[in-house]
Amino acid sequence: MIDHALDQDNVAQQVWFTGKKNPFMSGMQARHIYIRGHGLSGAGFILARRRSTYYKYTEVVSRLITSGLPKTFSGKLKCYHCHSAESIDPSGSADSHVFETRGVAFAQIVADELYARGYRNCTYYGYEGGIDAMPKDGTGGRHMFVRGFLVGSDGKSRNNAELGRVSDFRRQFTPRSVPTKRSMLGMLFGGM
Helix, strand or coil: CHHHHHHCCCCCCCCCCCCCCCHHHHCCCCCEEEEECECCCCCCEEECCCCCCEEEHHHHHHHHHHCCCCCCCCCEEEEECCCCCCCCCCCCCCCCCCCCCCCCCHHHHHHHHHHHCCCCCCEEEEECCEECCCCEEECCEEECEEEEEEECCCCCEEEEEEEEEHHHHEEEECCCCCCCCCCHHHHHCCCC
16 A cells, blocks of 8 residues: 555655654544455444454544644544445444444544544545455556455456545544533523
């Protein structure tokens, strides 16, 4: 992915969580941050490896902050993993640990959590569908694509079919406002 970014004249830097401030992260102001992992629709976590270690959204946010992300960051934070923009109705699911966030899209709950912790200047994105982790050759050149089940005009079905470029399936999320406590004066005079 870094080579692909460099081919497009973009600067890319991998930052791995160490538990300490990272100078690159501490200096971030208006760039793009990609949160990588494996995701499920409406899950409150991402997987580090398939069917392995998972990290709740609160841990992901804490790791960004611990790594030095400044509150003045005004760039784009992209939850770059499969289904990060997808919500589901978890009612009736036996997997309560997966849907503890009530099936809300991962990108939404990350946006809400960072906003609640004082990150008010950045924009948040998630992705619909199963996305390529690395660039691949396809329609229109070498890109990252969303893949899924497709029935062609010939009536034949194909799995892992190219559905479009990843950027076409990116969705922006606006943090939902955090409830604030009403002040004593506000309560006395009927305001908030």
